[in-house]
Amino acid sequence: MGLGDKAKDKAEELAGKAKATAGDATDNPDLEAEGRMQEAKADVKQAGENVEDTGDDVADALRSASAATKFDKDT
16 A cells, blocks of 8 residues: 555544544543544554555565576576
8 A cells, every 4th residue: 555545544543543532531422432433444444554565575575586496496
């Protein structure tokens, strides 16, 4: 995922945190729950992006290893 997507998800997480805190401070359980839900959604998106990034890293490592073994056969 791009850096913009990661920043957007982090901003959504922080907005959710702020809502949850405001709901808690004002004794508003609906606002607190809404904030916690927004936070959770952002966390899930971030986890998905981390999995995708890890998959890309594994694919890059496999490509590098494959290229290295081609040279090993010639020696």
